[in-house]
Amino acid sequence: MDKLIRVDLTHxxxxxxxxxxxxxxxxxxxxxxxxxxxxxxxxxxxxxxxNKLVFAPGLLSGTSASNSGRLSAGAKSPLTGxxxxxxxxxxxxxxxAKLGIKALIIEGIPEKDTWYGLHIxxxxxxxxxxxxxxxxxxxxxxxxxxARQARKLGVICIGPSGEYKLSGANISVKDPSGxxxxxxxxxxxxxxxxxxxxxxxxxxxxxQGLQMADPEAFKAASKVFTKALMxxxxxxxxxxxxxxxxxxxxLNEAGGLPTRNFTYGQFDGHEQICGETMHETxxxxxxxxxxxxxxGCVIQCSQVYNDAQGQYLTSGFEYETIWGLGANCCIKDLDxxxxxxxxxxxxxxxxxxxxxxxxxxxxxxxLAWGDGKEVLRILREEIGKGTPLGxxxxxxxxxxxxxxxxxxxxxxxxxxxxxxxxxxxxxIGITYxxxxxxxxxxAGYTIATNILNVGGQVDPLxxxxxxxxxxxxxxxxxxxxxxxxxxxxAFPALDIPECLPALIDMINARFGTxxxxxxxxxxxxxxxxxxxxxxxxxxxTPAHDRLPEFFRTDPVAPHQAVWDFTDxxxxxxxxx
Amino acid sequence: xxxxIKLFAHLRHGRFKEDIRPWREGTRCxxxxxxxxxxxxxxxxxxxxxxxxxxxxxxEPHDVLAIFPLVGGG
Numbered sequence: 001m002d003k004l005i006r007v008d009l010t011h012x013x014x015x016x017x018x019x020x021x022x023x024x025x026x027x028x029x030x031x032x033x034x035x036x037x038x039x040x041x042x043x044x045x046x047x048x049x050x051n052k053l054v055f056a057p058g059l060l061s062g063t064s065a066s067n068s069g070r071l072s073a074g075a076k077s078p079l080t081g082x083x084x085x086x087x088x089x090x091x092x093x094x095x096x097a098k099l100g101i102k103a104l105i106i107e108g109i110p111e112k113d114t115w116y117g118l119h120i121x122x123x124x125x126x127x128x129x130x131x132x133x134x135x136x137x138x139x140x141x142x143x144x145x146x147a148r149q150a151r152k153l154g155v156i157c158i159g160p161s162g163e164y165k166l167s168g169a170n171i172s173v174k175d176p177s178g179x180x181x182x183x184x185x186x187x188x189x190x191x192x193x194x195x196x197x198x199x200x201x202x203x204x205x206x207x208q209g210l211q212m213a214d215p216e217a218f219k220a221a222s223k224v225f226t227k228a229l230m231x232x233x234x235x236x237x238x239x240x241x242x243x244x245x246x247x248x249x250x251l252n253e254a255g256g257l258p259t260r261n262f263t264y265g266q267f268d269g270h271e272q273i274c275g276e277t278m279h280e281t282x283x284x285x286x287x288x289x290x291x292x293x294x295x296g297c298v299i300q301c302s303q304v305y306n307d308a309q310g311q312y313l314t315s316g317f318e319y320e321t322i323w324g325l326g327a328n329c330c331i332k333d334l335d336x337x338x339x340x341x342x343x344x345x346x347x348x349x350x351x352x353x354x355x356x357x358x359x360x361x362x363x364x365x366x367l368a369w370g371d372g373k374e375v376l377r378i379l380r381e382e383i384g385k386g387t388p389l390g391x392x393x394x395x396x397x398x399x400x401x402x403x404x405x406x407x408x409x410x411x412x413x414x415x416x417x418x419x420x421x422x423x424x425x426x427x428i429g430i431t432y433x434x435x436x437x438x439x440x441x442x443a444g445y446t447i448a449t450n451i452l453n454v455g456g457q458v459d460p461l462x463x464x465x466x467x468x469x470x471x472x473x474x475x476x477x478x479x480x481x482x483x484x485x486x487x488x489x490a491f492p493a494l495d496i497p498e499c500l501p502a503l504i505d506m507i508n509a510r511f512g513t514x515x516x517x518x519x520x521x522x523x524x525x526x527x528x529x530x531x532x533x534x535x536x537x538x539x540x541t542p543a544h545d546r547l548p549e550f551f552r553t554d555p556v557a558p559h560q561a562v563w564d565f566t567d568x569x570x571x572x573x574x575x576x
Numbered sequence: 577x578x579x580x581i582k583l584f585a586h587l588r589h590g591r592f593k594e595d596i597r598p599w600r601e602g603t604r605c606x607x608x609x610x611x612x613x614x615x616x617x618x619x620x621x622x623x624x625x626x627x628x629x630x631x632x633x634x635x636e637p638h639d640v641l642a643i644f645p646l647v648g649g650g
Contacts, residue, residue, distance in 0.1 A: 233620070233645070233646035233647075234646055234647060234648035235648075237646075238620075238646060239647070239649065241585070241586065242585055242647060243649065244649030245649065246584075246647045246649055247647075247648075247649040249644075250621065250644055250647070253582070253584075253623055253626055253642045253644075254626055254627075255626045271593075275585070275649075276584065276585060276588065301649070319649045319650070441650065442650060447648075447650070448648065451621070452620070452646070452647070452648045453620060453621055453646070454646075457628065459628070461627065491648050558626055559626065
């Protein structure tokens, strides 16, 4: 029987609980958000003893379903002041599911001024006082933890940024090749740091494994689902070959590639940092153009990027990071960006928040546009060492903007806006404004339909249809985020009619339920409304569902587009 | 009339990144797609001057035609 495990750090106790009936049908984001909404006082300080950090595998995690290995983490965010869910690949979700852990709830704050590790196995959870890894970067933490144990462990950890409780700190999760993936957004690493947990190790040896209500039906549905993923041109060919970074040239062409801290929509160095150039470089240097973030991924959008000597430089090198330091900071050297990517992984920093913070820092005159070497120095010497400047930049774009009195600060609910300009790709602006997460492209990825011609076509430069598009995608995404599925299954799901029913059939076969498409839509709506209610109670209002003012006043080239939605039009998003 | 054609991702293989040359008046996007030997199933996004365009759109002098296969990211 699946269980909840509650770790109370104030009293240093662990309790195993039955899953309350209301939460039995939930997983991933639906479950972390339900627990945070039920148990965390919305007005609490995110870094205080009343916040809770919740981990939950998706409904299908641990099964053989393709792309189902995502782990959700939830808490009140120190960056946004609202609810946060961030999901990640890696090996932990599948291990949690096999151990029958539906959710792990970490609460309280220890009295002692020391650090702790949690070890999770079939015996339960052990709290270990362990200050030996304090101050270490994530890669050294992984190495030290694995050296203690012969069997392959799952690891969830924070770097120095999480220890410093910076609002840009992420939580890192070990991936199948021993590198890292990240619960990137919203400063969840700072919440983990506030609880003085440096790491969690997971050993699934002798785990009970999963119970499957109807193994035959599962197998049949899983086959249809995988076929859809393989057959769709985006998930089957485009993503595996060029990775997410193929978007640089597409957004540049469409005038939606935020450049020089969201001043322009096109970058003259786009060919130096684009997916095509990156693919050629990876192949020429003996890297890996295809790589999965978790076992069972058939899309393999990730990659391993080597330096000019053919040595490992970074992996999981994504469009968002490359755009953020590339076009948005005007850095044209892909090797500098890759080095920064690896450093951010090691320090445990969200590479979107941090890259956008560097763009704002460049606007403030702290360093020159395009100065990749100075970015590397600041990462190592300022953020890595916790200097005052490092803490300002490491706490995100909003933090830098406030410290330097700037108005061009691309954040919503204090979270940095990702790699699509909302003036020239208007659907994503509705998502940035309305998602309870703060600016987050993955919450309702309208780029699919605005730019990529997936799931139809809605003109990115016009207002028509954008609110409805974002709403439908946000509802669907909230449901998908609860299954443990990678969000890239949305590409086939939007175009191939058999894909979504097969996903629902897999859930039904796993749990013996009879969910319909309508139930799944209902789940997505319920998740959004739960999250929204938490935010309202935390003090976030419709006035926080707004883009920064400069998007209205400063037209973006080449289309000279501005953000022109009225407040009423944006607020209509919630009419469901 | 002079048209700039840009190709992306694997459409560049055996072709080019960018090609600037004269085309006869009234040339449509679809004419160039056919001339380049691109199959319908290979086409993802067609943009003229940074805006999505249908294949039957007639081109104007100095237009920039960008052609992408179906790709995505996030």
